[in-house]
Amino acid sequence: MSLVVHKFGGSSLASAERFAAVADILQKEPTAWVVVSAPGDTTDELLALAELREQPECFRTQLSELQQKLHLLARRTLKQPEALLQLVDSWIAEIAGFLAAQQLNDVLAIGERFSSQLLAALLNERGLRSQALDARDFLRLDAAVVDWHLSAQLLEPLKQPGLNVVTGYIARTIQGQSITLGRNGSDYSATILGRLLNAEAIHIWTDVDAIYSADPRKVPSARAYKQVPWQQALTLAALGNPVLHAKTLSPLLDAPADLVVRSSFNPEHPGCKVSQQSAIEVQFLTDIQQAALVSLPANCLLNAHEVAAQLQQPVIAAPGQAQQWLVPAAAVDPLLSLLASQQVYARVSPQLYHLVAWVKPAARRQKQVSTQAQHWLQRQAPAAVFNDEQLAVWLFEQPLSSLELTELHQALLPSVVQLNLVVAGTGNVGSEFLQLLERQQQALAGQIELNLAGLLNSRQALFAESLSLDNWAEQLQRAPLYTEQSLQLALQELAEPKVLIDLTPSRAFAERYPQFIQAGFDLISANKQGVTLPLAQFQQIKQLAAQQQVQWLSNTTVGAGLPVQRLLQELRSSGDTVHAVSGIFSGTLSWLLAKFDGSVPFSALLKQAQQLGFTEPDPRDDLSGKDVQRKLLVLARELDLPLELEQIALEPLLPAALAEGSVEAFWQQAELLDLAFAPVLADAQQQGKVLRYVAELRIEQGQAKAQVRLVSVAPEHPLAAIIPCDNVFVIESDWYQQNPLVLKGPGAGRQVTAGGVHADLALLAKQKIAAAKAAQHSQAQAAAWVK
Numbered sequence: 001m002s003l004v005v006h007k008f009g010g011s012s013l014a015s016a017e018r019f020a021a022v023a024d025i026l027q028k029e030p031t032a033w034v035v036v037s038a039p040g041d042t043t044d045e046l047l048a049l050a051e052l053r054e055q056p057e058c059f060r061t062q063l064s065e066l067q068q069k070l071h072l073l074a075r076r077t078l079k080q081p082e083a084l085l086q087l088v089d090s091w092i093a094e095i096a097g098f099l100a101a102q103q104l105n106d107v108l109a110i111g112e113r114f115s116s117q118l119l120a121a122l123l124n125e126r127g128l129r130s131q132a133l134d135a136r137d138f139l140r141l142d143a144a145v146v147d148w149h150l151s152a153q154l155l156e157p158l159k160q161p162g163l164n165v166v167t168g169y170i171a172r173t174i175q176g177q178s179i180t181l182g183r184n185g186s187d188y189s190a191t192i193l194g195r196l197l198n199a200e201a202i203h204i205w206t207d208v209d210a211i212y213s214a215d216p217r218k219v220p221s222a223r224a225y226k227q228v229p230w231q232q233a234l235t236l237a238a239l240g241n242p243v244l245h246a247k248t249l250s251p252l253l254d255a256p257a258d259l260v261v262r263s264s265f266n267p268e269h270p271g272c273k274v275s276q277q278s279a280i281e282v283q284f285l286t287d288i289q290q291a292a293l294v295s296l297p298a299n300c301l302l303n304a305h306e307v308a309a310q311l312q313q314p315v316i317a318a319p320g321q322a323q324q325w326l327v328p329a330a331a332v333d334p335l336l337s338l339l340a341s342q343q344v345y346a347r348v349s350p351q352l353y354h355l356v357a358w359v360k361p362a363a364r365r366q367k368q369v370s371t372q373a374q375h376w377l378q379r380q381a382p383a384a385v386f387n388d389e390q391l392a393v394w395l396f397e398q399p400l401s402s403l404e405l406t407e408l409h410q411a412l413l414p415s416v417v418q419l420n421l422v423v424a425g426t427g428n429v430g431s432e433f434l435q436l437l438e439r440q441q442q443a444l445a446g447q448i449e450l451n452l453a454g455l456l457n458s459r460q461a462l463f464a465e466s467l468s469l470d471n472w473a474e475q476l477q478r479a480p481l482y483t484e485q486s487l488q489l490a491l492q493e494l495a496e497p498k499v500l501i502d503l504t505p506s507r508a509f510a511e512r513y514p515q516f517i518q519a520g521f522d523l524i525s526a527n528k529q530g531v532t533l534p535l536a537q538f539q540q541i542k543q544l545a546a547q548q549q550v551q552w553l554s555n556t557t558v559g560a561g562l563p564v565q566r567l568l569q570e571l572r573s574s575g576d577t578v579h580a581v582s583g584i585f586s587g588t589l590s591w592l593l594a595k596f597d598g599s600v601p602f603s604a605l606l607k608q609a610q611q612l613g614f615t616e617p618d619p620r621d622d623l624s625g626k627d628v629q630r631k632l633l634v635l636a637r638e639l640d641l642p643l644e645l646e647q648i649a650l651e652p653l654l655p656a657a658l659a660e661g662s663v664e665a666f667w668q669q670a671e672l673l674d675l676a677f678a679p680v681l682a683d684a685q686q687q688g689k690v691l692r693y694v695a696e697l698r699i700e701q702g703q704a705k706a707q708v709r710l711v712s713v714a715p716e717h718p719l720a721a722i723i724p725c726d727n728v729f730v731i732e733s734d735w736y737q738q739n740p741l742v743l744k745g746p747g748a749g750r751q752v753t754a755g756g757v758h759a760d761l762a763l764l765a766k767q768k769i770a771a772a773k774a775a776q777h778s779q780a781q782a783a784a785w786v787k
């Protein structure tokens with residue numbers, strides 16, 4: 001079974017409310033391991049208390065305040081705090097003795113012991129089996145190095161089913177002395193534990209759910225990454241990143257576990273994964289405000305990584321210069337003492353620099369400093385430059401402002417095209433599309449930024465520079481109602497390139513495509529209304545799109561995610577001539593007729609099909625055969641046939657009595673469907689046949705003949721053997737005459753449709769990337785000519 005270690009820091013455990021929030025998170029994972037820090041500032045308070053040991057009066061006051069604070073937290077968190085209160089009193093009573101015996105670490109351990117006892121008790125009160133574990137009962141270090149074998153051996157008998165809540169930050173030496181793991185020690189405890197348990201992932205819960213390409217407080221345009229590959233994470237950590245610590249990552253270097261940074265303030269968000277598997281392109285700009293350059297003697301064999309681990313401070317070998325190290329000002333003295341203890345005498349630069357480092361992306365072609373960044377660097381004239389495959393470091397004599405760092409960030413990270421997306425329709429398909437968008441944003445990051453800039457449904461519209469995908473539904477709900485004019489204004493104001501993704505069923509909305517195109521939008525439609533408008537109107541939109549050089553993609557209007565239009569385009573562009581397209585074009589009718597055997601009423605099956613996201617918003621569009629008629633028209637137009645909807649003969653499935661009135665009224669009398677379909681089924685069954693709703697377009701001597709109708713086919717017929725919801729497209733052409741080309745697969749549903757819309761979007765994105773590259777290329781050529 002997959003095992004996850006969750007680590008909660010002091011700020012996640014600072015109050016009874018935060019403990020409750022942590023318990024809510026763990027409620028969903030009742031078999032996890034948990035590592036906890038001391039609540040809030042408790043460790044600092046214990047340190048301050050230790051400082052007061054020579055001043056008995058103050059010491060007693062502080063001690064009593066601490067005791068009261070822990071009592072209050074326990075009382076506010078637990079219904080039955082008595083056992084923990086007694087434990088706290090016994091620890092408080094021991095403090096003076098520990099201090100007298102110079103056992104400060106035993107005093108500091110109280111914070112984490114309290115957290116683990118309190119959280120385990122709270123979880124137990126909520127009915128979740130859990131135990132508190134003192135990491136000092138199993139975690140052993142020898143000269144600051146984990147003794148993996150001994151620790152694993154000691155841990156084994158302590159494991160309990162349910163939740164094990166372990167103290168972070170504290171451990172013992174192999175001689176049994178209480179020790180702490182230093183700054184960010186609890187994160188380190190969590191990854192050690194993860195490795196001891198062979199965990200699949202370690203979730204570090206903090207107050208951010210992304211790792212940024214630069215410190216967003218200094219560089220507001222920093223990109224939020226939701227995945228970071230190990231190699232870049234290691235380099236970033238070595239440079240002193242506040243979220244990722246070199247020490248924390250070290251136990252996982254040769255373990256397959258992922259490290260996930262998550263926000264306990266936004267627990268639904270999956271967080272940012274640091275993973276060996278990640279193939280995402282990321283890069284970072286990071287800085288150290290005051291750094292010294294330390295030159296080591298040529299014969300020094302010390303390794304900067306190891307020294308950094310010993311000092312628990314960033315110590316970086318300058319890229320390409322193993323004997324020159326870069327360290328923050330605060331680390332200079334400890335470094336010099338450590339070097340001196342090994343008879344190594346180093347030279348320290350007389351001045352401190354503002355160190356700016358670029359952690360390069362993995363792709364070889366993106367490792368060069370862009371021309372824009374080169375110009376910027378020439379202007380700023382750094383005092384020193386170090387560069388290798390992974391990292392570039394610049395040392396500036398004057399501190400860089402936040403604006404300057406932002407400029408450099410902008411110049412260094414490859415100029416990605418930002419494609420502004422406006423999504424219209426947030427129902428079945430729309431919400432699934434938004435669900436899948438984040439993954440696509442990641443997949444294309446570094447090449448194009450798919451920026452959600454607008455969201456609307458039939459009531460509300462929301463526009464912002466960049467909309468968050470985390471809580472789009474609540475944001476949209478709070479957005480104001482819109483008018484046609486206000487919407488058009490917002491659409492017009494949005495920067496290009498921009499794409500409007502129509503996931504509505506609305507004809508009125510589709511009729512506004514010319515306005516959207518005029519406003520500079522590319523269009524992606526899952527809505528079939530636009531592509532089936534009267535021929536003159538349809539052609540006008542096509543022409544306008546061509547004039548304005550924008551795309552109109554609509555692959556999901558037929559076969560949902562099945563690439564049937566693309567298939568026809570490919571055949572035609574390769575010189576083939578299509579003579580007929582036929583088959584099953586409705587996912588809903590395919591599903592209904594394959595499922596309908598009389599055991600479940602037809603109307604009940606229709607309800608299920610709706611719940612599965614197959615039907616049109618008004619299911620009568622499916623039952624009437626209109627949806628299939630529209631799809632056949634789309635394919636006819638794909639073949640450049642000047643057809644109108646009415647020219648496609650239609651035999652509806654829907655009884656005429658149900659055709660009028662509201663959708664609600666239709667559902668109220670849906671049992672009429674059962675009466676209508678029972679005899680049709682009985683008839684087919686009597687003949688040993690099955691029912692299928694089929695479409696057929698035949699082109700003979702340039703004339704198109706098209707029809708959609710219900711047929712009954714023998715079990716051996718190619719259209720009989722389908723999986724419910726399958727669409728089947730049978731294409732006959734010059735090259736596929738005797739043995740037609742068949743495309744088959746699920747033809748309706750939220751996921752396949754939203755996936756198909758993403759396929760259209762990815763195609764458009766590729767075109768935008770290619771256009772941006774071409775523009776860059778011609779600019780570069782023009783610049784070369786000028787020189």
Ligand SMILES: NC(=O)C1=CN([C@@H]2O[C@H](COP(=O)(O)OP(=O)(O)OC[C@H]3O[C@@H](n4cnc5c(N)ncnc54)[C@H](O)[C@@H]3O)[C@@H](O)[C@H]2O)C=CC1
Nearest residue numbers: 425426427428429457458503504505506527617748749753
């Ligand atoms: N469900 C499927 O398998 C497939 C669906 N489609 C098409 O996808 C579209 C969406 O389908 P569902 O998500 O199932 O519909 P839905 O009814 O669940 O959602 C429709 C959304 O469009 C919004 N809307 C309606 N009229 C609007 C207008 N005038 N302006 C702005 N927003 C408007 C609604 O508020 C709602 O958010 C339809 O056109 C459907 O034909 C296409 C291929 C497959």
Ligand SMILES: N[C@@H](CC=O)C(=O)O
Nearest residue numbers: 586587588615616748
């Ligand atoms: N309602 C449609 C959805 C896809 O276009 C169908 O069932 O095929």
